[in-house]
Amino acid sequence: MSKTADNLVYEVASILGKAVAGESLGAVEYETIDGSIDPVLAEVETIAYIGDRDDIPDKYFQTIARLVAVHAAAKFANAPVDLSAVRDHESRLQYLAAGGRSRRTLRVDAGVLQDRTRRWNWHQ
8 A cells, every 4th residue: 555645744744733623724834744755765875766656555654754744833933844754764664674584593503613613623
C-alpha cells in the first residue's frame, strides 16, 4: 500500500495542529505544506528513494510526514529548520530503509580452517 501527497499534506496538518476535523485546509496552509514535500523527498532520496510523491510507501509515510512537518513548521514560524529534529527523523528513516537481518548462521569451509591451522603450526 502507499499514500499520496494529498494524504501527506493532511497528515502533516494534523501533526502541526492546523487541521480541524471535518474541515478542509486553507489555501495558504495547504500550499505551505505541499511546497515542503518535494524538497524533503529530494533531501532523503539517498536514504529511501521515493520515485513518485503520490506513491509514498506506508512504512515511510509517518516518518516522512514528521520531516515535512519540521520543514513546514519552520515556514509557518518564519524560523530556521530544527536540524536536530531533522537528524532524528532521518535516522529513523535510515533504520526503516535498512534491510532486515537474515538471522542466518554463516558456515566456515573446513578447508579454510585446516589451512589456518597449518599456517599457525608452521609459525611455531
